[in-house]
Amino acid sequence: MSSPAAPGGVDRVRALGVETTGIEIIDETERTARPVDLFWPWFAANVSVFGISYAAFVLGFGISFWQAALVTVIGIVISFALCGVIAIAGKRGSAPTMILSRAPFGVTGQKIPGVISWLVSIGWETFLSIMAVLATATVFERLGWGGGTGVKIVAAIVVAAMIVLASVAGYHIIMRMQSYLTWITGIVTILFVVIAAKHVDWGKVSALPSGPWQAVVGALVMLMTGFGLGWINIAADWSRYQRRDANGSAIVFWNTFGGAVAPVLLVLFGLLLAGSDDAVRDGISGDPIGALAQVLPTWFLVPFLIAVILSLVSGAVLGIYSSGLTLLSLGVRIPRPAAALVDGVILTLGTIWVVFFAENFLGPFQSFLITLGVPLAAWAGIMIADIALRRRDYDEESLFSAAGVYRAFDWVSIGTMTVMSVLGWGLVVNNFAADASWNNWQGFLLEPLGLGTWNATDGYWEGNWPYANLGVLLALVGSFVITYVARRKTVADQEQARGGASYAGRSPLDGR
DSSP states (O other): OOOOTTTTTHHHHHHHTTOOOSSOOOOGGOOBGGGGHHHHHHHHHHHHHHHHHHHHHHTOOOOOHHHHHHHHHHHHHHHHHHHHHHHHHHHHHOHHHHHTTTHHOOTTTTTTHHHHHHHHHHHHHHHHHHHHHHHHHHHHHHSSSSHHHHHHHHHHHHHHHHHHHHHHOOOHHHHHHHHHHHHHHHHHHHHHHHHHHHOOOHHHTTTTTOHHHHHHHHHHHHHHHHTHHHHHHGGGGTTTBOOOOHHHHHHHHHHHHHHHHHHHHHHHHHHHHHHHOOOHHHTTOOOGGGGGGGSSGGGGGHHHHHHHHHHHHHHHHHHHHHHHHHHHHTTTOOOOHHHHHHHHHEEEEEHHIIIITTTOOHHHHHHHHHHHHHHHHHHHHHHHHHHHHHBBBOTGGGGGGGTTTTTOOHHHHHHHHEEEEEEETTTOOTTTTTTTTTTTTTTTTTTEEEEETEEETTEEESSGGGGGGGHHHHHHHHHHHHHHHHHHHHHHHHHTSSSOOOOOTTTTTTTO
8 A cells, every 4th residue: 555645656755855654554665664673773773871861760779789680671572572572563554553453452442542642752752852852961061161051951952953953863873763763872871880890899789689479570571661561553554664574573683683782781780770879860850861970080071971861862762753753643644744843843842841941740741641641551552462363364444444343443442441540540640749639540450459558658668579579460461361262253353354464373482
């Protein structure tokens, strides 16, 4: 199916240098990507020193280095592997993630998870932009160049311009850009590790006491949510250009390897650094990136800042590009570049508001985004189960018609997502209780189930279970199990009602 927005096809797209293809099915002539090509966008978006900062959050659960190292490897790898499974849908359907999600939710019903996905993408990419601006101000202040309003204004303009321009340009330019950013940010990050390694005190790190296994689970969930699950709603956006004969297992591997290899190594080093240096560990909560600069010599601050900005911009570009596609999937009838521009403007305004005007916004902002992580996990469980059940490519025409085999609404999926989200919210707590008291309704199942007690006087939960964030795992696993059982016949009927390439008798991970 050729793009109506791009008469002349792929030649015109490449001549302009701007991808005009939107949410429609990718033309067969444009499906030339190989599984290994997925390494570049995922690696570039995740090879960031911000991963080192995550180590302080992990140790904040009160666990030992070895406990933290174990959950780092397991949590990050598994979460990106789940993204890889979602990416298989992109190869099978040649469409963005939220269009393919119409198969389990219905063409109209998909708008429910679509709105959540759009808010999550916009929110997290705005957060990355904010981190880039704050890091710039911190480094400039350390260099003695001033880190006041003027610096922040220039930084906000430059960061926003880079994100918006790349997002508007689209897939082909982003893929080329990410391959270059991988080398630049990778080299500087390695230099950072070499320079900061002298601050590691193994004796102090190894002496960190072990924590209860509930705390280990909490750290695991945080890592899964902060890494792979934070990208899972856009995973198929980058695999829709894959060749039809691309092997599913290879897609999962390169998606997982590209996304996980840098974060695993960086968080592991971060555990050594944060476990050794109390000043770094304490400073990360206020300025996750800038706090790392205090261990660096002055001569390295500028390369460090450049790498930080590029890595954060790289991640934000992927998110804004995909949020634009999600906006189109919700029924907004504008060209894809315009959709990316709209979301880029929202990101810019959000960054300006938080950095310059909102004195107490960052905590509530993060609380809001974390809250959306529960229904996103429920959606992921449903989508992964749907992919596992299918043995044929998607019916492309039906993805755009409520009269097709996927119908307007799938009430089983909608009901599953709703119920599992509510139950999930009941088993997670608001980590920003003081700054976002309006969100303290979460965790309403903890006391009835005897898993914790709310200390209203001091504003925190008592017990080991509350901060384990079991609700995210419940939403993910519960939605998968329910969907896999309850929708088996529905998926079989859908595939029997239409033609397409069959995967009968083969693993969903296999190629055709």
